[in-house]
Amino acid sequence: MQAIRACIQIEGIVQGVGFRPFVYGLAHQHELTGWVYNDERGVTIEVEGDKDRVKGFLSGLSSPPPLATIDKTDVSYLLPFGYEEFEIKMSGAGDERRALISPDIATCKDCLNELFDPPDRRFHYPFTNCTNCGPRFTIIEDIPYDRHNTTMAPFKMCPACDAEYHDPSDRRFHAQPNACPDCGPDLRLFAASGMRVAAHDPLGETVRLLQGGKIVAIKGLGGFHLGCDATREDVVSRLRKRKFREDKPFALMCRDVGVVSRLCRLDSLSRGVLESKERPIVILPRKRDAKVAPSVAPFQKTLGVMLPYTPLHHLLFVEGIEVLVMTSGNVSDEPISFKDAEALSRLKKIADFFLIHNREIRTRCDDSVVKPFNGTITFLRRARGFAPFPIKLNRSGRSVLACGADLKNTFCLTRDNSAFVSQHIGDMENLETLNSFVQGTELFKQLFQIEPELIVHDLHPDYHSARYAMGVDLPRIGVQHHFAHALSCMAEYNAMGPALAVVLDGTGYGEDGTVWGGEFLEVTVREYRRLGHLRQIPLPGGDRAVQEPWRMAAVYLERVFGEIEGLQLPFTRGIDLERWSQLRRAIEAGLNSPPCSSMGRLFDAVSALLGVRESVNYEGQAAIELEQIAEQGERGVYPFEIIEYGDTLVVNPDPMIEAIVQDIRGGEASTIISARFHNSVVKVVCEMAQKLREWKGLSDIFLSGGVFQNTFLLGRLWDMLREKGFTVYTHQKVPSNDGCISLGQAYYALHLQGAESTQ
Ligand code: ZN
Ligand code: ZN
Numbered sequence: 001m002q003a004i005r006a007c008i009q010i011e012g013i014v015q016g017v018g019f020r021p022f023v024y025g026l027a028h029q030h031e032l033t034g035w036v037y038n039d040e041r042g043v044t045i046e047v048e049g050d051k052d053r054v055k056g057f058l059s060g061l062s063s064p065p066p067l068a069t070i071d072k073t074d075v076s077y078l079l080p081f082g083y084e085e086f087e088i089k090m091s092g093a094g095d096e097r098r099a100l101i102s103p104d105i106a107t108c109k110d111c112l113n114e115l116f117d118p119p120d121r122r123f124h125y126p127f128t129n130c131t132n133c134g135p136r137f138t139i140i141e142d143i144p145y146d147r148h149n150t151t152m153a154p155f156k157m158c159p160a161c162d163a164e165y166h167d168p169s170d171r172r173f174h175a176q177p178n179a180c181p182d183c184g185p186d187l188r189l190f191a192a193s194g195m196r197v198a199a200h201d202p203l204g205e206t207v208r209l210l211q212g213g214k215i216v217a218i219k220g221l222g223g224f225h226l227g228c229d230a231t232r233e234d235v236v237s238r239l240r241k242r243k244f245r246e247d248k249p250f251a252l253m254c255r256d257v258g259v260v261s262r263l264c265r266l267d268s269l270s271r272g273v274l275e276s277k278e279r280p281i282v283i284l285p286r287k288r289d290a291k292v293a294p295s296v297a298p299f300q301k302t303l304g305v306m307l308p309y310t311p312l313h314h315l316l317f318v319e320g321i322e323v324l325v326m327t328s329g330n331v332s333d334e335p336i337s338f339k340d341a342e343a344l345s346r347l348k349k350i351a352d353f354f355l356i357h358n359r360e361i362r363t364r365c366d367d368s369v370v371k372p373f374n375g376t377i378t379f380l381r382r383a384r385g386f387a388p389f390p391i392k393l394n395r396s397g398r399s400v401l402a403c404g405a406d407l408k409n410t411f412c413l414t415r416d417n418s419a420f421v422s423q424h425i426g427d428m429e430n431l432e433t434l435n436s437f438v439q440g441t442e443l444f445k446q447l448f449q450i451e452p453e454l455i456v457h458d459l460h461p462d463y464h465s466a467r468y469a470m471g472v473d474l475p476r477i478g479v480q481h482h483f484a485h486a487l488s489c490m491a492e493y494n495a496m497g498p499a500l501a502v503v504l505d506g507t508g509y510g511e512d513g514t515v516w517g518g519e520f521l522e523v524t525v526r527e528y529r530r531l532g533h534l535r536q537i538p539l540p541g542g543d544r545a546v547q548e549p550w551r552m553a554a555v556y557l558e559r560v561f562g563e564i565e566g567l568q569l570p571f572t573r574g575i576d577l578e579r580w581s582q583l584r585r586a587i588e589a590g591l592n593s594p595p596c597s598s599m600g601r602l603f604d605a606v607s608a609l610l611g612v613r614e615s616v617n618y619e620g621q622a623a624i625e626l627e628q629i630a631e632q633g634e635r636g637v638y639p640f641e642i643i644e645y646g647d648t649l650v651v652n653p654d655p656m657i658e659a660i661v662q663d664i665r666g667g668e669a670s671t672i673i674s675a676r677f678h679n680s681v682v683k684v685v686c687e688m689a690q691k692l693r694e695w696k697g698l699s700d701i702f703l704s705g706g707v708f709q710n711t712f713l714l715g716r717l718w719d720m721l722r723e724k725g726f727t728v729y730t731h732q733k734v735p736s737n738d739g740c741i742s743l744g745q746a747y748y749a750l751h752l753q754g755a756e757s758t759q
């Protein structure tokens with residue numbers, strides 16, 4: 001026998017995920033001696049023994065426990081030392097400072113088996129977890145990730161839990177949130193008045209309340225949900241009224257995949273995503289006969305569905321409930337409640353009861369929302385299950401804090417080549433959200449040991465995120481909004497450019513002070529040039545126009561036909577002509593009507609023109625509903641013009657508007673018109689891309705911006721661009737909406753530093 005000693009250094013998510021016991025087991029299996037140790041970068045292992053066994057051990061490392069992610073493995077060989085046994089060495093303070101923190105993970109199969117096994121000591125215990133599942137990010141207060149640094153600190157483990165915790169062969173070895181009914185958190189039920197309800201079984205009582213049509217605020221992993229029976233219209237519409245939420249769809253939680261398949265069309269991809277360890281909300285095509293209350297998702301052909309992801313959720317479904325509304329516990333656009341006292345006061349007019357537990361949530365984290373697309377997923381919201389997992393970049397440098405945008409805000413901190421993109425923070429006009437942003441950046445700095453040396457922000461002078469950056473005493477860089485969109489898609493692929501970026505979104509602050517949003521950019525990681533854009537029109541009333549899409553329709557009609565009053569369209573008969581003439585005067589006087597090249601606003605205009613949506617109750621509603629009605633089979637296209645102005649290509653959509661009006665007059669169905677409009681936008685982008693390829697020789701295309709959440713559009717565009725020989729890149733790791741801006745800003749700053757240092 002030839003004895004060798006191998007030293008293995010592993011980086012990635014390898015702490016707090018059962019990695020050391022896994023290594024311990026593997027070493028024993030191969031009869032090797034040595035040790036395993038958590039250090040600041042990950043895990044270091046030494047194993048010693050027969051050469052072939054060491055080889056076997058090394059190949060075994062490639063199938064780590066489910067929550068571990070190995071980024072890098074380095075193996076070196078040393079002279080044998082003569083270890084007598086294999087041990088797990090305990091780490092000292094400071095050794096685990098740079099390790100990655102796992103996102104919160106859905107209950108694993110083993111824990112579920114225990115949860116529903118009557119003789120098990122954790123039978124029906126709502127806080128069951130192990131090293132393969134359970135809370136992480138939302139309970140951690142400081143590093144290293146040890147129980148005393150989590151909100152589990154007040155709970156002293158009982159002897160049975162303690163034994164599991166210290167047994168390297170146990171699934172709960174060093175499972176920091178380990179708990180059982182004897183020693184862990186428990187549930188309490190409160191009435192809306194704040195009075196505790198004397199219930200021997202708060203969970204069973206909650207189930208009865210839900211069955212009886214009550215709305216219950218339920219404390220989960222990263223915040224409160226408002227839960228109620230999703231099949232009862234009276235109940236769901238009551239929730240809508242109390243929440244001041246008119247149309248925005250509510251998320252559903254279904255007992256299992258079988259229930260989902262009765263509500264929605266499911267393929268193997270969506271099924272896999274629903275059952276993944278991240279368990280996001282998945283947007284799925286709704287079946288016509290889906291038995292849910294109409295108020296769950298008005299005007300939608302889709303439903304947002306998730307599966308239970310904590311033991312508490314699983315237990316809500318044991319008594320026959322199959323589908324619950326489980327929407328964020330907030331009032332309209334405020335951030336989700338996550339502290340008990342705050343929830344009790346903010347939600348008391350919405351919820352009839354509160355199911356609360358005494359494990360504190362340290363960090364607010366919403367459910368993630370995804371849509372299946374092209375064999376993978378696109379994010380609408382990246383949060384629970386994904387944050388704070390970093391995105392790996394091809395560039396290291398001084399640490400950067402990127403502040404993101406004001407809508408759907410995320411921030412991003414970098415350390416070396418890791419970009420820690422925060423969970424979805426929300427819309428910054430809200431004081432609560434702003435606090436969440438500031439506290440979030442502080443927490444990330446602490447958890448990932450980052451002291452940023454540079455701060456990056458959007459150019460918009462009124463963005464709260466940009467103003468925050470102004471107040472921080474660090475060197476600052478501003479990055480144009482749509483350039484940041486492009487960069488963030490490039491960052492996902494570590495692309496450097498030159499490439500073409502097509503950025504279609506609602507609004508963003510342009511370099512010239514006007515509003516941009518239908519942009520064709522030549523990009524590298526260092527700079528961009530605006531090669532083309534949608535023709536500018538006035539945005540009457542600025543942000544008010546975003547809430548009232550009818551204004552955009554009126555602006556387009558006025559431009560194409562020179563008037564509105566005489567058009568005799570259903571749309572023009574419906575609008576307040578008095579109001580419109582005021583707005584028109586404001587436009588003529590150049591008052592509060594900035595020029596705007598936004599594609600999102602063109603979608604708004606068409607949506608309003610078709611009578612789909614004239615004013616919105618949530619961001620993007622008009623475009624979302626326009627997509628919903630588009631007829632899949634329709635291939636018709638409207639005309640448009642591409643005009644050269646100097647060295648810029650400008651898309652003039654006026655012929656489209658004219659043709660749409662003709663179709664409306666001819667009695668064409670909205671579903672057909674919507675599809676033709678979508679097809680036309682696809683053709684616009686394709687023709688622009690082809691012209692720019694001829695001109696600039698660019699055949700890589702990056703697509704970003706909130707408009708690309710429209711998968712009808714994205715799917716057709718993807719197909720057509722590829723047909724024309726382009727290499728197309730879309731977002732897969734962060735949303736295409738403004739949730740991606742922080743990543744793009746960070747990517748820019750890292751590459752800028754590279755430029756500085758090479759100069
Ligand atoms: Zn588990
Ligand atoms: Zn215990």
Ligand code: FE
Nearest residue numbers: 505507508738
């Ligand atoms: Fe944007």
